[in-house]
Amino acid sequence: MLDDIAKTGTDFDRDLAAANDPAALDQVRVRYFGRKAGAIPALFERLKEVPKEEKRSVGDALNKLRDRIKSTLDEKTAQVASQKQVGQRPLDVTLPARLPPLGHLHPITIVRRELEEIFLEMGYSLDPGPEVETDWYNFEALNFTPDHPARDMQDTFFLDVDQLLLRTHTSNVQIRSMERWKPPLRVLSCGRVYRRDEITMRKSPVFHQAEGFLVDRGIHIGHLRATLEQFIKRLFGADLAMRMRPSYFPFTEPSAEVDMSCVFCRGKGCNTCSFTGWMEILGSGMIHPQVLRNVGIDPDEWSGFAFGFGLDRAAMIKFDIPNIRTLFENDLRVLQQF
Ligand code: DAH
Numbered sequence: 001m002l003d004d005i006a007k008t009g010t011d012f013d014r015d016l017a018a019a020n021d022p023a024a025l026d027q028v029r030v031r032y033f034g035r036k037a038g039a040i041p042a043l044f045e046r047l048k049e050v051p052k053e054e055k056r057s058v059g060d061a062l063n064k065l066r067d068r069i070k071s072t073l074d075e076k077t078a079q080v081a082s083q084k085q086v087g088q089r090p091l092d093v094t095l096p097a098r099l100p101p102l103g104h105l106h107p108i109t110i111v112r113r114e115l116e117e118i119f120l121e122m123g124y125s126l127d128p129g130p131e132v133e134t135d136w137y138n139f140e141a142l143n144f145t146p147d148h149p150a151r152d153m154q155d156t157f158f159l160d161v162d163q164l165l166l167r168t169h170t171s172n173v174q175i176r177s178m179e180r181w182k183p184p185l186r187v188l189s190c191g192r193v194y195r196r197d198e199i200t201m202r203k204s205p206v207f208h209q210a211e212g213f214l215v216d217r218g219i220h221i222g223h224l225r226a227t228l229e230q231f232i233k234r235l236f237g238a239d240l241a242m243r244m245r246p247s248y249f250p251f252t253e254p255s256a257e258v259d260m261s262c263v264f265c266r267g268k269g270c271n272t273c274s275f276t277g278w279m280e281i282l283g284s285g286m287i288h289p290q291v292l293r294n295v296g297i298d299p300d301e302w303s304g305f306a307f308g309f310g311l312d313r314a315a316m317i318k319f320d321i322p323n324i325r326t327l328f329e330n331d332l333r334v335l336q337q338f
Pocket of ligand 1: 285
């Protein structure tokens with residue numbers, strides 16, 4: 001009987017090695033565990049005839065064999081099943097390769113690049129200028145005297161060191177560029193600016209501006225108007241109208257605020273433009289003679305214009321983004337749309 005048990009064990013090992021698919025493994029299972037003709041039930045049946053003294057050792061050997069056969073058979077069945085899943089997928093050699101995920105340009109970057117391209121084509125140079133500034137470049141040279149009330153228009157972050165501050169606008173670049181280069185000059189400057197504002201739907205303490213300015217002989221407000229009209233139409237649409245309203249900035253005289261037709265209703269009047277048909281888009285003016293004098297340019301020989309433009313607002317208008325926070329949260333679900 002012990003010999004038969006051992007032989008059943010070796011038979012099983014051979015049968016198992018030969019069975020490599022689910023159907024063959026089923027057959028093996030039936031051959032060893034089938035109720036009618038299975039080898040293991042048959043051996044258990046014969047246990048009755050084993051003499052009493054041997055019953056215990058023969059029974060032990062038989063139990064062990066049954067457990068071993070069952071666990072190795074289960075193991076191989078599971079293994080074959082998982083292999084089959086992989087093998088079942090036919091190899092499709094026409095399947096396009098998986099591309100690495102591409103990055104996306106931030107909406108502000110898109111607007112900045114478009115603007116830079118428009119002005120580079122008009123012969124402007126790019127000059128970023130520093131974000132950490134002195135009072136001179138951010139205020140004083142731009143004709144904000146120390147107690148000038150217009151300083152209140154821009155609540156400033158002051159740094160603890162050397163009376164430095166974070167620039168409140170990109171207009172500092174006017175002074176920096178005019179100091180460094182002789183006229184004629186045409187400069188566009190895009191960058192970050194800082195103001196002590198609460199975060200709201202439309203305001204953030206960090207935001208982006210573009211500053212453009214031009215100094216040459218015989219420059220008048222018609223040049224300013226033509227330049228602004230050109231870039232607004234290219235950035236937002238050729239069908240939009242533009243208008244200038246008198247305004248005040250210390251560094252320009254005269255100064256003008258510029259509106260364009262509301263991009264949402266194209267000037268017809270809607271909620272966004274409070275049914276005026278217009279949206280305010282930038283500040284501008286003729287560079288104040290005192291500003292030119294401050295950088296050693298003779299206002300009797302040279303004149304120029306300047307304008308300042310909010311890039312965040314432009315991106316919000318262009319891409320219909322209602323909340324400025326969206327631009328700073330870096331949510332991939334948003335950024336991947338651009
Ligand atoms: N610096 C102004 C601001 O931040 C914007 C501005 C207005 C810039 C008129 C200009 C300009 O160059 O001419 O509010």
